[in-house]
Amino acid sequence: MNLRYAAIKLLRAMITLWLVVTFVFVVLRLTGDPTQQLLPDDIGPEIRDYYRAAWGLDRPLWEQYLRYFEAALRGDFGISFRNSQPAIDLIWQRVPKTLELGLATFFCSLALGIPLGVLAAVWRDSWVDRLTMSFAVFGFSMPNFFLGILLILLFALNLRVLPSSGYGTWQHMVMPVFTLATAFAGAIARFTRSAMLEVLSRDYMRTAEAEGASRFRQVWWHAFPNAAIPVVTIVGFSLGGMIGGAVVTENVFAWPGVGRLLTSSVADRDLSIVQGIVVLVAITMVSANLLVDLAYGWLDPRVRVGGQERSR
Amino acid sequence: MSAETADNAAPAPKPAAARAGRPVGAWRMPLLVRIAAAILVLVSLVALLAPLLTPYGYEETDLLYRLKPPFWSSLSIEGHLLGTDKLGRDLLSRLLIATQVSLALALLGTLIGAVLGTFLGILAAHRGGWVDEVVMMLVDWQAAMPFLIIALAVLAFLGNNFYLFLALMGLAGWETYARLTRSLVLSAREQGYAVAVRALGARPLRLYGRHILPNVMGPLIVQLTLNFPQTILLETSLSFLGLGIQPPLTSLGQMLGDGRDYLLTAWWLAVLPGGVIFLTTLSMSLFGDWLRTRLDPTQR
Amino acid sequence: MSAVLAEATEPDEPRPLLRVAGLARRFSLPRTSLFGPRPELTAVADVSFDLAAGETLAVVGESGCGKSTVGNLVLNLLSPSAGSIRFDGEDLASADDTRWRDRRRDLQLIFQDSRSALDPRLTVEAQVAEGLEIHKVATAADRKIMVAAMLEAVGLGGDLARRYPHELSGGQQQRAVIARALVLEPKLVVCDEPVAALDVSVQAQVVNLLRDLQRNLGLAYLFISHDLSLVRHVADRVAVMYLGRFVEVAECRDLFAAPAHPYARALIGAVPAARSRRGRLVRPLRLEGEPPSPMNPPSGCPLHPRCPFATDLCRTELPALRPRADGRSVACHHAEASQADGLEAQGGSDASQPLKVFP
Numbered sequence: 009m010n011l012r013y014a015a016i017k018l019l020r021a022m023i024t025l026w027l028v029v030t031f032v033f034v035v036l037r038l039t040g041d042p043t044q045q046l047l048p049d050d051i052g053p054e055i056r057d058y059y060r061a062a063w064g065l066d067r068p069l070w071e072q073y074l075r076y077f078e079a080a081l082r083g084d085f086g087i088s089f090r091n092s093q094p095a096i097d098l099i100w101q102r103v104p105k106t107l108e109l110g111l112a113t114f115f116c117s118l119a120l121g122i123p124l125g126v127l128a129a130v131w132r133d134s135w136v137d138r139l140t141m142s143f144a145v146f147g148f149s150m151p152n153f154f155l156g157i158l159l160i161l162l163f164a165l166n167l168r169v170l171p172s173s174g175y176g177t178w179q180h181m182v183m184p185v186f187t188l189a190t191a192f193a194g195a196i197a198r199f200t201r202s203a204m205l206e207v208l209s210r211d212y213m214r215t216a217e218a219e220g221a222s223r224f225r226q227v228w229w230h231a232f233p234n235a236a237i238p239v240v241t242i243v244g245f246s247l248g249g250m251i252g253g254a255v256v257t258e259n260v261f262a263w264p265g266v267g268r269l270l271t272s273s274v275a276d277r278d279l280s281i282v283q284g285i286v287v288l289v290a291i292t293m294v295s296a297n298l299l300v301d302l303a304y305g306w307l308d309p310r311v312r313v314g315g316q317e318r319s320r
Numbered sequence: 321m322s323a324e325t326a327d328n329a330a331p332a333p334k335p336a337a338a339r340a341g342r343p344v345g346a347w348r349m350p351l352l353v354r355i356a357a358a359i360l361v362l363v364s365l366v367a368l369l370a371p372l373l374t375p376y377g378y379e380e381t382d383l384l385y386r387l388k389p390p391f392w393s394s395l396s397i398e399g400h401l402l403g404t405d406k407l408g409r410d411l412l413s414r415l416l417i418a419t420q421v422s423l424a425l426a427l428l429g430t431l432i433g434a435v436l437g438t439f440l441g442i443l444a445a446h447r448g449g450w451v452d453e454v455v456m457m458l459v460d461w462q463a464a465m466p467f468l469i470i471a472l473a474v475l476a477f478l479g480n481n482f483y484l485f486l487a488l489m490g491l492a493g494w495e496t497y498a499r500l501t502r503s504l505v506l507s508a509r510e511q512g513y514a515v516a517v518r519a520l521g522a523r524p525l526r527l528y529g530r531h532i533l534p535n536v537m538g539p540l541i542v543q544l545t546l547n548f549p550q551t552i553l554l555e556t557s558l559s560f561l562g563l564g565i566q567p568p569l570t571s572l573g574q575m576l577g578d579g580r581d582y583l584l585t586a587w588w589l590a591v592l593p594g595g596v597i598f599l600t601t602l603s604m605s606l607f608g609d610w611l612r613t614r615l616d617p618t619q620r
Numbered sequence: 621m622s623a624v625l626a627e628a629t630e631p632d633e634p635r636p637l638l639r640v641a642g643l644a645r646r647f648s649l650p651r652t653s654l655f656g657p658r659p660e661l662t663a664v665a666d667v668s669f670d671l672a673a674g675e676t677l678a679v680v681g682e683s684g685c686g687k688s689t690v691g692n693l694v695l696n697l698l699s700p701s702a703g704s705i706r707f708d709g710e711d712l713a714s715a716d717d718t719r720w721r722d723r724r725r726d727l728q729l730i731f732q733d734s735r736s737a738l739d740p741r742l743t744v745e746a747q748v749a750e751g752l753e754i755h756k757v758a759t760a761a762d763r764k765i766m767v768a769a770m771l772e773a774v775g776l777g778g779d780l781a782r783r784y785p786h787e788l789s790g791g792q793q794q795r796a797v798i799a800r801a802l803v804l805e806p807k808l809v810v811c812d813e814p815v816a817a818l819d820v821s822v823q824a825q826v827v828n829l830l831r832d833l834q835r836n837l838g839l840a841y842l843f844i845s846h847d848l849s850l851v852r853h854v855a856d857r858v859a860v861m862y863l864g865r866f867v868e869v870a871e872c873r874d875l876f877a878a879p880a881h882p883y884a885r886a887l888i889g890a891v892p893a894a895r896s897r898r899g900r901l902v903r904p905l906r907l908e909g910e911p912p913s914p915m916n917p918p919s920g921c922p923l924h925p926r927c928p929f930a931t932d933l934c935r936t937e938l939p940a941l942r943p944r945a946d947g948r949s950v951a952c953h954h955a956e957a958s959q960a961d962g963l964e965a966q967g968g969s970d971a972s973q974p975l976k977v978f979p
Contacts, residue, residue, distance in 0.1 A: 020460065027461050035477045145609070149602035151553050153560045153573075154594035157580055161587055245463075252468035256557050260580075270469070271561050274476040282476040286469060293464045512737030516800065519695055520751040521724030534741050 014302060021298045028290035029080050032283045033073055080287060086280035090273075095280035099266060099288060105175060106254060106265035112181055113188040113250065121193035122239070125200025129208060130227055140197050147194025152253050156187045156260035173262035184261045188253050192246055199242040203235035210234075237304060244300030248293055353610045356603035363419065363600050370420035374413035375399065379568050382408035387586050405589055406582065414570055419596055421565060422572040426552040429489025433551070434544055436490065437497025442528050444498065445505035455502075459495040467492050468557060475563050485564060492554050493547040500543055504536035511535075538615045545608030549601035556597050572597050635709055636670035637840050638694070638808055643667040643703035644864075645689055649915070661915045663689040665864040667703070668941070673807065676834070676841040678855035678872070680848060680887065682911060686864040687844045691810040694842060695729055696720055708807065725755045728801035730830075732813035734793040738785035744796045745771065745781040751804045770803040771796075774829060791822035795829065802833055810842045815850065827854060848891045852876055860884040863914060863922040866941055870948030880950045880959040882927050883907070889962070903962050921953065929954040 060066060085095040128140035163183065164172035170179050208231055255267035266285060273281040388403040389395050396403060402411040444455035471488045478484055508514055517527050556573030558564030565571040572593040579589030644665050648658040664686045671677050679687045692698040694705060696712065705712045707727065731737040739747060745767060752763045771781045774795040785793055801809055815823040831854060834841060845851050851858060855872045860881060868881035879885045882905055889904025907926040912918055918925050924934040933953050941951040952958060
């Protein structure tokens with residue numbers, strides 16, 4: 009059963025990746041002459057023909073597709089025409105900076121969102137609960153570019169305590185991380201809250217209470233591990249939103265990461281880089297979802313059984 | 321059609337609350353939701369009537385009066401309530417038109433996505449088999465990719481134009497409707513009334529159009545109100561990045577993106593459009609949340 | 621003995637309205653191992669019967685025996701795995717969707733759960749009119765008259781017709797369901813537990829309504845129920861079903877007087893009313909254990925693990941549903957012994973406890 013589940017999920021992940029790569033190929037090839045799109049406008053027809061042959065565009069479409077696919081498997085997305093380096097190298101240079109931002113955001117969101125969600129559930133309808141829910145709605149509705157600009161206005165331009173943009177010291181990270189983490193932490197808090205509310209209403213919680221476990225122990229030892237699984241899922245699914253948010257946030261704060269490379273490449277129509285980033289994002293998302301799926305499928309029955317046992 | 325005459329002869333449908341057997345008092349809105357609803361009505365009116373309200377043309381430049389502050393400053397000038405931007409265009413006029421453009425785009429996009437997603441969801445549930453597999457695979461695929469990235473890639477590959485941009489807005493949320501509709505339809509199909517209508521010999525169009533769709537409309541409308549703010553955020557994000565709505569047309573995101581270069585000297589250029597976006601999405605979220613808890617008591 | 625054969629050999633016999641032969645339906649279940657075969661559940665196995673115009677055939681049995689599946693198969697709400705259904709001389713198993721949609725005018729159903737059987741968002745009137753609209757019967761004005769007359773006939777005239785389902789009582793809802801099915805003037809109506817969800821006082825009214833309508837409109841009913849006292853009241857013939865098969869088909873009076881199949885005896889012996897008719901008693905038969913899972917039916921006769929008459933023959937060979945001289949058909953190797961045992965010793969068996977067949 010489990011093996012079958014894992015095999016299906018793996019197969020789906022592969023198909024998703026294949027669809028992304030094919031999508032890029034189709035959009036790129038079937039909408040016009042790639043030399044028109046990939047090369048600058050001001051070159052002569054003989055150079056264009058040279059590239060057409062070099063890229064195999066005179067070949068049949070299926071052969072082009074196979075070549076393209078094989079190159080993509082090797083991580084070869086072509087040369088950036090803007091600065092003549094392999095696209096993949098340019099992307100890799102930016103990855104650590106985005107990861108830095110992403111990981112910091114991730115940990116801050118969890119550190120803020122989970123306790124808030126748990127406390128909101130435990131003290132339901134209290135001011136903590138209301139504050140948490142307001143925070144979640146705020147994070148959901150606040151465009152992160154606007155939040156970033158408000159932060160710059162307040163902390164960089166008026167109070168002058170933080171640098172307005174750029175990369176380097178920890179001070180540079182404060183505002184971007186805060187901007188990104190707001191929406192993410194809100195979503196996690198909200199989800200943790202509803203997962204906890206459900207767990208707290210189950211029978212074994214009443215048993216734990218009857219056994220005289222302290223409230224702290226009841227909540228963190230008995231209830232939270234059972235609420236953790238749905239929370240893991242939402243964390244996985246929120247990754248996409250976070251990647252999108254990172255693109256915008258990096259632009260607001262001039263953070264030299266993949267997101268900023270993407271938007272400048274889109275503006276310049278540097279398509280080698282754009283397709284490389286699209287595939288990279290797809291791989292990230294698919295792996296994350298696969299991990300969440302597998303973790304869920306593997307953990308779920310065991311944890312439930314564990315919960316039942318504790319109730320006796 | 322005879323179906324319509326029969327409907328007209330029938331008394332007006334009872335409000336949903338009465339149908340669900342809940343006292344009407346439960347529908348009374350909390351204060352916050354009332355404020356949200358009022359803001360939504362106001363913003364919609366502004367968007368609808370924008371061309372009538374603008375004191376100047378939104379493209380009208382006046383280089384003599386650039387970056388003039390709004391009314392609260394002593395430096396403000398007569399006739400420009402909210403001052404002017406870097407090209408001397410009237411900020412109030414631009415804000416009104418931008419609100420219209422952003423809201424219209426988000427509304428159209430949300431509706432396109434809702435119609436497309438609902439249709440595909442019904443199709444998947446109705447046909448089952450490989451049709452279902454393909455639709456659900458597309459749903460998975462779209463859910464797996466951050467849509468902002470897809471949109472950026474498409475804009476890079478195909479270049480920017482208004483209709484492509486609108487299509488992207490429509491594609492943004494279809495998968496949530498498809499997933500939701502599919503599961504709603506699958507359970508509604510097993511309801512007695514659906515089986516009975518099939519047994520009467522109804523064609524799929526009648527079964528889904530007259531019976532199933534009206535019965536699953538509630539959750540779909542809630543989804544609409546929850547998706548709308550997301551579509552606004554997508555449009556304004558892309559326009560903020562300079563990759564969405566292109567000049568001479570304007571949108572709230574584009575105004576905000578332009579305004580951030582003048583944060584130090586004219587912060588209101590960014591903060592006013594940002595404020596409109598935030599208030600709109602916040603109001604819509606609050607309203608949608610309230611609607612959801614009303615319609616579905618199991619949701620918290 | 622098979623229906624096809626019977627048709628070929630007796631061409632002069634009046635053609636039945638519905639002739640079902642060798643009907644079967646299997647459901648595949650999710651795989652339990654990665655590459656293993658899909659387990660199958662046989663809900664209906666080899667069911668054959670005829671139903672004449674204006675006749676009521678009741679199908680009785682415990683819940684899960686497949687009786688509702690038979691109804692759904694006849695209506696093509698499920699497609700059969702095997703077998704043929706001839707309705708009015710037409711082979712419906714091979715009819716396409718369009719043909720089926722047309723035929724539905726003659727083949728209607730009445731559900732158990734009337735509340736969910738009505739669309740909550742349309743008035744009763746609109747729902748009763750729907751079938752007429754679908755089949756484009758008459759003009760819009762005539763349809764209104766037909767709907768009003770039908771609603772009047774089921775006792776939902778006047779103001780009630782313009783109400784929504786939630787504004788009606790359970791009995792009224794079931795009347796609306798009946799009106800919706802019968803306004804098309806079908807030839808056959810499948811009634812799947814039509815009154816099970818109603819209060820006992822209302823049950824009688826609805827059953828009488830069904831009988832009156834049958835008399836006036838010449839309907840045939842396939843009446844699916846677990847309620848034997850009800851069946852005894854409405855049925856012309858009764859088919860007793862066990863684990864997807866008909867084990868006994870007989871005239872209603874004969875069956876209740878002297879059930880032949882051991883399972884039929886167990887069912888009927890449990891009905892208090894069956895034990896006092898004409899001074900004769902059907903001695904209840906005590907079956908051992910629970911019905912086996914339809915995923916894993918026993919070899920031979922499906923009843924053998926529970927039957928006191930079971931012999932080695934029963935364990936190996938499936939008894940066919942054989943027509944007998946007295947007009948009934950029984951699928952049992954030892955039917956005569958069972959029947960005789962069931963009728964012996966008047967009054968002597970009161971000590972034995974009636975079997976609780978229904979949960």
